[in-house]
Amino acid sequence: MMVIHGDIKMADLIMGDINILAIIQRLNIPLGFKEKTVSEVCIEHNVDIQFFIQLTQSYRDKDYFPKDHFLTFPVEWIIDYLRNSHKCYVEHRIPTIEKQIIELENNIQNQNSSELLLRFFREYIQEFNTHIEIEEKIVFPYTIEINKSIKDNQLTTTLKKRYSNYHIEDYVEAHNNIEEKLYDLKNILIKYIPPPTTNCKYNTLIFDLFRLENDLKDHSDIEDKVLIPKVHLLEKKLKKLKMEDK
Ligand SMILES: [Fe+2]
Ligand SMILES: [Fe+2]
Structure with missing residues (x-):
């Protein structure tokens, strides 16, 4: 190493x-x-x-994966990093793959199977967007509010209003592996519906799927192994504040 x-x-x-x-x-x-x-x-x-x-x-x-070392970094840094990754997936990586699948559609003999591929990927995009929306609109703002409350030594109004019954465990239970379907898609292309061999650009599609899958694994690792444990620690500290606030 x-x-x-x-x-x-x-x-x-x-x-x-x-x-x-x-x-x-x-x-x-x-x-x-x-x-x-x-x-x-x-x-x-x-x-x-x-x-x-x-x-x-x-x-x-x-x-x-130096989990303990990661846990020492401020949670804002972790969130900024995760947010920038989301932006890159949503604005660039996913649309690029979608475009390649649309192009593939014009080049595959069997129209049914190409439609199937596109439908599969578009369903995936929806799932992907929902996954990210939960993180962007609930989990990250929640984390920032707890962090702020602890820093200021008093519960923020938003935390009291919006998150009075929310716990990071709600997210842990629902946090699924968004990279799994990419593996399936790659598998379909390699095993069952091979792209045309006349054009090398379809290798780029398989390669892009592979890269995104690996990238998402790393991304989820940071969420599961750093963000969540970090919020657990913050929630423990928050408990004390909540008692005092009563
Ligand atoms: Fe994420
Ligand atoms: Fe995630």
């Missing part, structure tokens, strides 16, 4: 693993690094060096 540290040149790090670009983008770091090191770039763009290193290391090495 290559250990990432602050003195590595940022450009070298990315050249060594192009997937790291996803993290760079989600942390709102612009490209154009010249000879700058990881530390220099992070400082310049107000990104915590350790946060960057831990995200990158766990993204590169699937056996590495």
